[in-house]
Amino acid sequence: MTRPPDMKPAVLPSPLQSLVAAGNLQSSAAHLPSLQSLALQVQHNLQYQHAWSDLRLHTTSPLTNEPLPRPLLSGLPPHRLYVHPDEQIELLKTADRERKARNKQGDTLDVKTEAEHEWILPTRLSEKWTLHRLADVFDALSMVPPAADSAATDDRPANPWRTTKRLVLATAGSDSTVVYYIVHDGVVKPRQN
Amino acid sequence: MATVAEPFPISHIAGRYLLFDVDAISHARRNHNICGVLIGTIPNLSQQNVFLGIPVELMPEEARVLVEQNHAYIVDDAEAHRKGFMEMSREDRLKYLQDMDEQGIELAMSAKKSAAARSEKALKDKGLVRAEVPESNSRAMSETAASPASTSTPDTTSAVANTDEEISLFGPTPSPQAPVARSDKKPEAHYITPTTSYPPLSQPVIDKTLQLPAVPRSFPLFRYMHSQGYFSMPGLRFGCNYTIYPGDTLRYHSHFLGTGMDWDQEFDLLDIVGGGRLGTGVKKAYLIGGEDTGVAGKSKHGQNDSSADIYPVRAFSIEWAGM
Structure with a gap:
């Protein structure tokens, strides 16, 4: 049965389904299609649910150019996602000095943090992981995701506090919930929220 | 705090690694970042476990780290006791028993002394003392306090004083009582339950055949x-x-x-x-x-x-x- 071209189908596919079906899967033989669609799902979630920008899919390591253990994402969150506790102390001190310099009554602390690019590791909740696999992912990562080709000149100064590799572990449940955890490569003291 | 000679012994008893020496416990905490968990409680009031005391139980990991770094060594405490006490020489045993006896007598003496001091203080608090106490008795008491072992204090001193005062409350003071004959025997020794094994046993030797703690x-x-x-x-x-x-x-x-x-x-x-x-x-x-x-x-x-x-x-x- 044919349908007039201007008529919608009875049941629309979800935006995510159409994104995956639209042939966005890269023809990289190094990774399973399931992992690629997982990366797309997480990318979709970050872009539309958490307002991230500059999201890019990585299939090879920026360090060695070898294929990554699985496709990874990089992106820019709308706000700074992680502030190291020592950096936080420093930022608060700076903000306090500036407030005193302005010397206005009732002035509030104005802490300035710029958003930083983050690595994202897409995973499924049903997966099993080992320390070995996690270490392999970290070994393939650079400290900061490489700048996009279009914006080759990254005017952002490197953050001197970013001294250990970190990534955002995105875990997708079967009901399409995605949770995000920051994983550091090494012993990093916790934030005092 | 006494200094602790390294390596110090860790008692391995029934699968637990225990430290019984307060000095060793604070030494391990100060110098080796090992805390352990206090598990000691009062034996017949074990439900009062809010504040626990020695011994400290170490995790096997803690014991292992200490042993690996040669700060401590493991002692199979049951075996050390069996061996130590079975193979103790007769002289050592007698000497140890005598030591215990002497300690017991000392303990009994001081208990008696403090009891006398207590009763005297109680009397003083009531404002009833001294004047009514017969001269001889008061001298006897001061003698007791000065050198308990050498003298022969009447065991009835305080009782005598008491009766004196009770009478003095209600009537004229009777003529001073004749001094009572004093007993020359020492007070009965307290029986002491020894709470440490080292001594009487000498410090256990390092047994190199023992396995490292299983972790x-x-x-x-x-x-x-x-x-x-x-x-x-x-x-x-x-x-x-x-x-x-x-x-x-x-x-x-x-x-x-x-x-x-x-x-x-x-x-x-x-x-x-x-x-x-x-x-x-x-x-x-x-x-x-x-x-x-x-x-x-x-x-x-x-x-x-x-x-x-x-x-x-x-x-x-x-x-x-x-x-």
Whole structure:
């Protein structure tokens, strides 16, 4: 049965389904299609649910150019996602000095943090992981995701506090919930929220 | 605080690693970042367990770290006692018994002395003393206080004083009582239950044939964090292997909930999510780590060549991203 071209189908596919079906899967033989669609799902979630920008899919390591253990994402969150506790102390001190310099009554602390690019590791909740696999992912990562080709000149100064590799572990449940955890490569003291 | 000679003994009793010496306990805590858990309670009031005392029970990991670094050694305490007391010479045994007797007599003397002082004080508080106490009796009491062993105080001194005062309350003072004959025998010795085994036994010898303490697979993470100067406590409260503190556990809040595992041991991502979320909720980071067995390990220092090599440990800290 044919349908007039201007008529919608009875049941629309979800935006995510159409994104995956639209042939966005890269023809990289190094990774399973399931992992690629997982990366797309997480990318979709970050872009539309958490307002991230500059999201890019990585299939090879920026360090060695070898294929990554699985496709990874990089992106820019709308706000700074992680502030190291020592950096936080420093930022608060700076903000306090500036407030005193302005010397206005009732002035509030104005802490300035710029958003930083983050690595994202897409995973499924049903997966099993080992320390070995996690270490392999970290070994393939650079400290900061490489700048996009279009914006080759990254005017952002490197953050001197970013001294250990970190990534955002995105875990997708079967009901399409995605949770995000920051994983550091090494012993990093916790934030005092 | 007395200094502790290293290596100090760790008693291995019924599968537990225990420290009975207060000096050794504070030494391990101060110098080796080993806290252990106080488990001692009053034997017949064991439900009063809010404040526990010695002994300190060490985790097998703690005992192992101390032994590996030659700060301590393990003593099979049951065997050491059996051997030590069965093979004790007759002279030593008699000397020990005599020591105990002397201590018992000393104890009885001081108990008696303090009882006398107490009753005198009670009398003084009532304002009834001295004047009514017959001269001879008061002198006798002061003699008792000065040199209890040499004199022959009447056992009835206080009783006499009491009757004197009661009478004085209600009537004229009768003529002073004649001094009572004094008994020359020493007070009955208290029986002492010895609470230490070293002495009478001499310090146990180091038994090199004893195995290192058996440790769970989370041990490499413990050793790594210990080598970085962190303090660790058991982690059951937070559903992990260790709660890890940046300094003494009485001064700092803990920073990490540590779970150690093998390099290729599989774990559920739900554990990471749960641990990370719990840790962030209590202002800590969830720490997973283990030995990277893929890298060439260096062979263990020390005398125990039989055990496995030490590999570098890799750890990952996990926090909730807040989104």
